[in-house]
Structure formats: C-alpha cells, structure tokens
Amino acid sequence: MLSTHVRQRIWSWGGPAFVTLLAAVLRLWNIGNPHMLVFDETFYVKDAWSQWNNGYSTTWPDNADEQFASGHTDIFGTVGSYVVHPPFAKWLIGAGMAVFGADSSIGWRISTALVGVLAVLLVTLIARQLFQSKLLGVIAGGLLAIDGHAIVMSRVALLDSYVMFFALCGFACVLLDRRWHERRLASALAARAASGRPLTWGPAIWARPWVIAAGVFFGLCTATKWSGLYFLAAFGLYLVVVDALARRRAGVPFWASAAILKQGPATFLLLVPVALVVYVVSWTGWFVTDGGYDRQFAATEGNAWTGAFSWVPLAVQSLVTYHQSMYEFHVGLSTPHPYQSNPWSWLLMLRPVAMWYEGVPEGTGGCTGDRVSDITSIANPLIWWAGAAAAVYLVVRLVLKRDWTIGLVLMGFVGGYLPWLLYTERTVFQFYSIAFEPYLILALTLVIGLVLGKPGDPPDRRKSGILTVGVFGTFCLLLTAFWYPLWTATPVPTWFVGLHYWLQSWI
Template sequence: MTERADFDELLDTEPAPSPAERRPVGSRLDDWWARLSPSWQRALRWGAPALVVVLAAVTRLWNLGHPPELVFDETFYVKDAWTLANLGYEAQWPADADAAFNSGTTSGYLTDPAFVVHPPLGKWIISVGMLVLGPDNPVGWRISTALIGILAVVLLMVVAHLLFRSMVLTTIAGFLMAIEGNAIVMSRVGLLDNSVMFFALLGFLFVLLDRGWSELRLAAWIGRREAAGRTTDWGPALWWRPWLIAAGVAFGATAAVKWSGLYFLAGFAIYTLVVDALARRRAGIQLWGSGTVFRQGPVTFLLMVPVALAVYLSTWIGWFASDSGYDRTWASGDGNAWTGALAWVPQSIQSLWHFETSVYNYHVGENRGHGYEANPLTWLFLVRPTSMWYQAASQGENGCTFDTCGSSITGIANPLIWWAATAALVYLVYRLVRFREWRVGFILMGIAAGYLPWLLYLNRTVFQFYTIAFEPYLLLGLTFVIGLILGSRTDDRDRRTSGIGVVAAFLALALAVSVFFWPLWTGMQLDYDYLRLHWWLVTWR
C-alpha cells in the first residue's frame, strides 16, 4: 500500500472525486512535492528523519559532562554501576563518597554488599560507559543513557512509520521527542528510567509487528481448513510467533531495569489476547472467545512469560556468580532454606526470592516525603517537575555577571508539547469509544501500561520524571491528532492549506519553547530574575 493510501485510510477520507466533480485539492506545498523528481522525493523522505536523529544527538550529547558532579539519584545508580562492574554486585560506599567520586577518586567503595531496590540491568548499562570512558569522567557516567535516548528517537520513528505509513508524521513524532524537555533531561543524567522507556518501546514495536504476523497465519490456517472442508471451531493455537517472543525479551529487559516494567508485560500480554480474539471473530471462527482463552491464551503465556523471566534472571549473573551479594547466601543460614514441596528449589533462587521480597516490602512502604515528589494524579498536568540539580552564585562567582545567578537541571517537559499531548489523550479516548480505531487503542494501551498502575500507589513517594516510561505514547497520540489536522492531499485546498499552517505554527512554537527552556535542561547559568521567568506555575519553583 502506498504512503498516500495509508495516510488517507488513517484520516478516514472519502475516495477522490470523479473528474467531473474535481475541485482544487491539496496545498501549494503538495503541488511542489508532486513536481519533484522521485530521487529528490526519496532523498527528502530519508533526509528529514536523519536530521531529526542529528538534532536528538545534539540535544543529548552537547556538554554532557556538565555538571562534573553526581546529580540527584546518580549518587545511587552511578556508584552502584561502578561496584557492579568491579565486584559483580552493588557494594556500599563510605558516607562522604560523593565528594571523593566527583574529584575522581572512584576506588573508595567497600566490599560489603548494599541493599538496592532495583534490578541490575540499568546499572549494567550505565557501567558500560564508565568502563569505556573511565569512572572519573562525568560523560562516562551518562553516555550510555544519552545513547539510549538517541536510539529511542529512532525507535519512535520506526513505530510511527509502521502505525501511520506517513514519512511526514514519522518525522514529526521524532522531532517532538528530540526537542522535548523531559526526554532530553532523562537522557542527560545517569538514571534508570530512560532504559525503562527504551525497552518498553521496543516491546511495543514487537507487539505491533506480531499483530500483522499473527493475522496472516490465522488467515492461512482458515484457508487450509476451508480447503479441507473442515469447520473453524475454536481456531488454532499459533505457536510460531517470533515477534511475540521478542516482545517477551524486551519486556523482561524492561522489568530487569525497574519492576514497573512488569506492567508493560502484563498489559500487552492481555492486549495481545484481546487482539487475537477480535481477529478470530472477524475471521468467522465460531468459538472465538473460548478458543482465545483456552487454546491461544496458554500458548501466548508460554511464548512471553518464561522468556521474560529468563531475561530478568540473566541480568543477575554477577550476583549469582559471587558469594558476597546482598542476601546471596541467605538460604544457607540455619533454618532459612525452604522445606517440603519447595525444598528442590536451588538455594541461590531461594536467596534471590528472599532478597526480592525485602525489596517489595520496601517499595510498598516507601512514603517518606520529598520536596519534589509528585502525585501521579498531577503528572499529566505537569504540576511538580523534579529539580535534579541547582547551584546558586553571586556576582563574580563561577562567572556570574549579575547580582545573583542560578544553574538548574530541572525535568520540566516542554509545556506546549506536554499539555497538547494531554489534550490529545482526552480526544483519543473519545475517538476510541466513537470509532474503535485499532491505532488509537494501541497507543492508549501504551499509555495505560505506563501510567495507570501508578494510580494504585497514590501514597507512595514518586516523581514527575517517571512519566518518561509512557511519554513516547503520549507523543504518538499527539502525532495522530496532528495527522488529522494536516489532512490529506485529496482535501479541499483551503482546508489542507490551513491544516498545514496550524501544524507548522505549532511545531515552530514548540521549538521556540524548547529553546527558551534549554538552559534549565542543561544546567546553564542564568541571571536569577531570568531564571524565574521559566517558573510558569508556582509549583515549578
């Protein structure tokens, strides 16, 4: 199917009018595009996304080593990553370790194990940059996270192109993420959440690919049954679904960074079954519901969950290989080993289970207050962004030429993009109910898996930057609405021209807002009075 045809399908446009009914359609920009040679069209189709990737690289890599000190939770994850790389497990540090680490003394860790509350994969990823560039180099602390942020922009464009079949919308989706503040900040600090976002988005892509794959195999199965004169009762159990297995790998990796990745695994496993059931009903399978639950359901579970568990456990290889990790030998203690029906379970697994139980108890009981905590009910409205780092200076100090200066790294999303995406989310919910479009449902599923589970923990201490996990789907939703505003090349000229004008103005204004907030995302020193102009809400201080 051509790009134009797919785009028209997305917009639910009417067929092109007959020559007798034809009126001026499209914009002058469309006319210009039609006059270009195929080679120029091809160059622009590939060149625009390539420029977006360059933009993403600049916003994430420029001056990445500033500030040359641990910021916010880097104090945990960067130091944990370094002990993980050296010992195979996270170890404790002396009380004054941050100052020494910032100055380049990175060998002061102890050998006593540390109680950590997140799985190892995200810290393994951070450690790669430190091993390559050195633990005394701030760029080494952050480069892995930055590269993941760049790859996420590429991945989002791949997903957008598969969803919308429009290079224009593909480029717009990538552009929005490339300039968006929350995505930029989370790519420039050595935290775990960018990896959660990336692996979840990778799983999202694989589920999307599985959708087409499984429908083709279902159609082939029905064709064989009909050729043989047999009825299509419960439908098949489709075992060979490589994209579904790949999704299990990706979601297992998501959970191996943070446990919140389990919600993506559970959510999309259920989503896949719903899609399978609807596909069977459309195909005319008589017992489509029970066939999905009792025949395909167990197969889907076996294709996704065991492989996700295997990926999760594999990230603990350093802990299993050592004798000194936290709770590593718990099961060998007097009276600790399991008995009865579970006595066969290896003691290493028993010890890990005990460790994970302690982590779970920590998570459900974590309600200590924090100055920048943000209730999940406020996340979509950008009420309380997270200040990652702040440094004040007086005139003549650190190059300050004003009475008072301030340098800040604050996870404020681009307000225009964020609030527009929230408005688009509301519209997409309406559109799903009204038109039942699968693209809309798929995008909303990504948001639901990343956001709704946090509503179960309203009394827990959480932060605005957790939203990075579902931000790609907010941007896809916004891109969908932008596509509706843009219209089609077969639309009336005035309608098409006005749509392009509105979208162009929005994107230009979004870029201007990002330029305005850029200093707060990168720790640039500003006159304090100018810095305060960025606090659009009193809760942003």
C-alpha cells in the same frame, strides 16, 4: 517537493536521520556538566560502578559523592549493598563508565544519553509504521527530540529512561506482530477450510517471533525496574484481545473462547517465560559471586526452605528472599520529599523535579552578576499539555471510532501510567512519566495527522491544517530554545530562571 524517486528516498532516510541527529545534539552537548552526582545519580552511578567491578553493588563510605566526583572512584567496598532495583540498566551505565572512565561525568551519563537518542529514532520509525506516513513519523520523532522532559531524562544517569526505551522496543514488536499474526491466521484458516475441517476455534499460531522478541524487551524493562511488569501485563492482554478480534473478523464461530483458551496459552508461553528468563539472567553477576546482598541468606543455618521446595538451589532461595524484601520496600515507601507528586497530576505537569540548582560565583567562566545553574525536568509545556489533551481526546475517539491504532497507543498509557494511580500514598515523582511519554507523543502526532487532513481534502482545508501545524511546531521550537538552558545546567541570570516558573508549584 517530493515528486521524484530520488527526493522520496532522501526524505525516507533523511527525515529520521535529521531528528535523530537533532536529538543527539540536544542530549550530548555539554553532557558532563555538572561534574557532580545529580539527584538519584548518587545511587545509580555508584551502584553501577561497584557492580561493574564486583559483579554486584557494594557499599560506599560516608560522604562518598564528593570523593567520587573528585576522581577517587575505587573507594567502594566488597560488602553487598541493599539495592531495590534489578541490575540490568546499571550494567549499561557501568559500561559507559568503563569506556570513558569512572572519573568522567560523561562516562556516568553517556549510556543514558544514547538510549534517549535511540528512543527518538524508534518513535520516528514506530509512528511511520503505525500511521503509514513518513511525515508523521518525522513529526513524532521531532517532538520527542525537542521535549525538555525527554532531554533531561537522557542527560542524567537515572533508570527511568531505560524503562521507557525497553518498553518502547516491546511496543514496536507488538506492532510488528499484528500484521504477522493476521497473515498467518488467515493462511491457517484458509488451509483448514480447504481441507474441510471446521473453523470452530481456529488454530493456535506458534510461529510468532515478534512476540518472543517482545518478551525479551519486556524482560529487560522489568530487569531495570519492576514497573516493567505493567507493560508486560498490558501488552500481553492486548495480544489476546487482538487475536480475538482477528478471529471474529475471520468468521471463527467461537472466537472469544479460542483467543482465551487456545491461542491465549500459546501467546503466554511465547511471551512470559521468555521475559522471566531474561529477568533471571540479568542477575547473573549476583549468582556467580558470593558477596551480593542476601546472597548467602539461604546458606545460613536455619534459613533454607524445607518440605516440598527444599530441592530449590540455595542461591534461588536467597534471591526470592531478597525479592520479598524489595517488594516490602516498594509498597511501603512513603518518605516525604519536596518534589514528590501525586500521579493524578502528571498529565498536568504540576510538580516537575528540580534535579540540580547551584549558584554560580561571579567571575566563574566569565559570569557576571547573580547567576545560577539549573536542571529542571519541566517538559516543553506546549508539547506536554497538547499531548495530554490529545490522549484524553483519543479515549473518546476510541469509543466512537474503534480504531486499532488508537487502542494500541492508549495501551502505552495502560502499562506506563494507569498502575501508578493506585500508589497515591507512595512517594513517587513526575519524572516516572518518562515511561509513557512516547505514547503521549504518539497520541499528539495522531491528532496532528487529523489536523493536517488527507491528500484528497479540499485545498483550503489542507492549507489551514498545514498552517495550524506549522504554527504549533514553530512555537514548540521557540519554547525549547527558551527552556534549554534550564535543562542543561547552563549558567543564567536568576531573573531568567524566574521567567520559566509559570506555575507556583514549579518553584
């Protein structure tokens, strides 16, 4: 089917374009419905709009949601409100509102939807590079495009899709740095050997633009939610380990100490300070105005630092105090919520979040009988559970095969999932798992590649693999069609909703 150069080129660009277009249709269709603030949109949409206008998030009057949805969007005050997440993603949400209007629910959600669409394209390109297969790239992008959890999180203006996207951008940069670093390390070692210098530790490689780019994206991820720090730490550690293994393969005698003591500091300086600068810059609106929450704390008599740190600008002192308060909030958050879930249950998807549920009056839009409008973040069960099983399998396979592609994919879980296992007493939600869903998709895609087999395998083996993957993909598409109304607030009969509650905990 792809025996000609023209067909190869069409497939090379047409495959990613198709799954991206599919993702766009599923995420953008009727995105303005419902024209009400859904779940935590009550925080982020209003904060984004006041921040867009004032430079910082401000307070709103009581019962502002109904007024906001009815078009009274400029009723925010000028007093800084206490927000517990950094501001960057709210600038993006605010940009969408500035373009489409704050009175438009499309404007509330368009930026998040576009980020969700771009994530599908990015996963497609990452999988192509990671597995060296255009087919597996399209499969990975297609699975993310049709998964309900990813669709729902792209259709509501929450912050977590931005965490996912910027972490994924950082992941892509780490992937691209791998070969860049290997080539330059090999060249530097060859030059050193040719000059007769010993290879004791090898050189420190400073020319690593992809590491700098990764620092930018992990900084943006952290400037959205502090959980982005976990990705920064995980992939920073990964870069050190990869360098150590590269030096061992190259025959560097003291490869471990060289990676930690010589290249490690260089990598740290290329990555972490960049992320820190990006994070601080994201607070520019708070710095250049006077009314943000705690903005004047250090300027108040008796609050400024004394002693060795008295030289620190008062605005920075105030920001540090604000961050201390934010930290105390996050570690102490334990308010019971009907949809909270233990992170240990996320891979099993035991308690997804119902973000919207409303009865539809008879006769509305031609509706007859008992109908409801629902937005539930239940993932496509076949994709999610198969992906979870694939992730567990890859842990075992990594021990047996020591495959670097497996290690890189699993680092996405290290940064996006493992830290949450420490917060079993904190109020957390299943939808946080969107941060590591791309790696769950990549894990599943890697296993699909193993099922498909290699071109040199016996014909019967190839046919059975293709048939298995084809059947799996067909059922995934059917389940997406079955669940799509419940991901998009489409009015449906109550009996139809009941068919989707496969587990008692989903109700």
